[in-house]
Amino acid sequence: MLYQLAQSAPMQRVQLLEWEQRGVDLQIWRLDQLDVAAPGNKLFKLDANLRGARAAGYSRVLSFGGAFSNHIHALALTGAAQGFSTVGIIRGEADAANNPTLSDAVAAGMQLHFVDRSSYRMLSKLRHGDDLGAALGAQFVDCYVIPEGGANDLGVIGCKVLGAALANTAHADAQIVLPCATGTTLAGLVAGLNNANTVLGVAVLKGAESMAATVRTTLNSIDAHHCTRWSIDTAHHGGGYARMSADLEQFIANFQQQTRIPIEPVYSGKMLYAIHRRIERDDFERGTRLIALHTGGLQGMRGFGYRKTQQMNKAGFSHSVLRVG
Ligand SMILES: Cc1ncc(COP(=O)(O)O)c(C=O)c1O
Structure with missing residues (x-):
């Protein structure tokens, strides 16, 4: 079922003149x-996790994320579509519940619980629900x-x-080629390819030098240590997670104008810009064929407009002068 779904994703050739x-x-x-309900890579990471929840007899699933998290958004929508009730532990202030990501999550029935940074880290x-119950209250025990x-072995298997x-x-x-944050999607992709093709991950976070070791450990734990045709580019994080230079x-604007494919700056845009910079540097031989994964995350784009509005409101500008989204 998930396999047929993956096969249904269109493959689209992109013709940028310089490339x-x-x-x-x-x-x-x-x-x-x-x-x-929530397209992109998230569904694949969630699938085996939701099956695990069902097999263990749970009807309520809980996860963690920031105020604009694609994962939280996907869990709320996918969980609801599969008949689960969902809980999101969110790093941030309760007024973030009004942002577009969390508004969708609430509309899909997700219960949100906001915590500060240090509580979130812990x-x-x-x-386990029991541990969360002990830390936050009995209402979380049955989760x-x-x-x-979605970064665990079940996420990799999906x-x-x-x-x-x-x-x-x-x-x-x-x-x-694909964008990487935790490396979960890359590890699963590499294991599923079983050395059929080479894989290049583009790390979207700064300081991701340890990601390769994490991926190797993960591949070992799912008996895929023999899958070795992959590497991670840690040089194109562009200043850090969600930073947009x-x-x-400019690259994203040009790309969208020329291809009509919507991308966003955190994952797909950063990966394609990395490819672009590498093509400019002649890193790829003539005749190279690349397949880049558009992993979704477009819902998060609305967060850029939202944050801008919040900042400008704080600075005393009126709503009417802004274009959002
Ligand atoms: C849209 C999108 N693409 C790519 C990724 C990276 O996935 P991973 O954490 O599995 O490396 C994420 C998740 O963080 C994401 O939301």
Whole structure:
């Protein structure tokens, strides 16, 4: 079922003049276009986790995230679509409940619980409802806990489907590229490809040098240590998570104008800009075929407009002068 879903994501060739001139052929695998409540990679990370919850007899699932988290958004929508009630432990102030991400989550029935940064650090390490109950109150005891970002072995196993689907369809020479935060999606993709294609992850966080070791440990734990055709580019984080430089903003505007494919600056935009910079540097030989995963996250775009509005409101500007979203 998940495999058929992965196969239903369109593969779209992108023709940017500079890339063609340097002999690089790029296709985008449009996971953002999947016909599900929350498209992108998140569904794959959540699938085995939600199955695990059901198999263990839970009807209530809980996870952790920031105020604009794609993971929280996807859990709220996917969980509701699969008949679960959901709880989000959110790092931040309660007024964030009005932002577009969390408004959607609440509309899908998610119960939100806001905590400060240091409580969040402690709570997000907990893996059992009993422990959360002891820390926060009895109402959390009956929850099945999914870690922040869906980053666990079940998340990896769900993402194997992505690799298996690509192994059957991608040209044998194609290099697969994707944005990485925890490396969970990359680990699953690599395991599912089973060495059929090489994979390049683009780390979207600064200081991600340890991600490769984490991925190796994960591959060992799911018996996929023999899958070795992958690497992680840690040089194109662009200053850190969710940072958008003027150059990145300009690149995204040009890309969207030329291709009509919507992207966002945190994941897909940063990955494509990394590819662009590498093409400019002649990192890829002529004739290279790339398949870039569009992992979704477009819902998060609304957060950029929202934050701008909040900041300008604080600075005393009126709503009417702003364009949001
Ligand atoms: C849209 C999007 N793409 C990519 C990623 C990176 O996934 P991972 O944490 O599995 O590396 C995430 C998750 O954080 C995401 O929300």
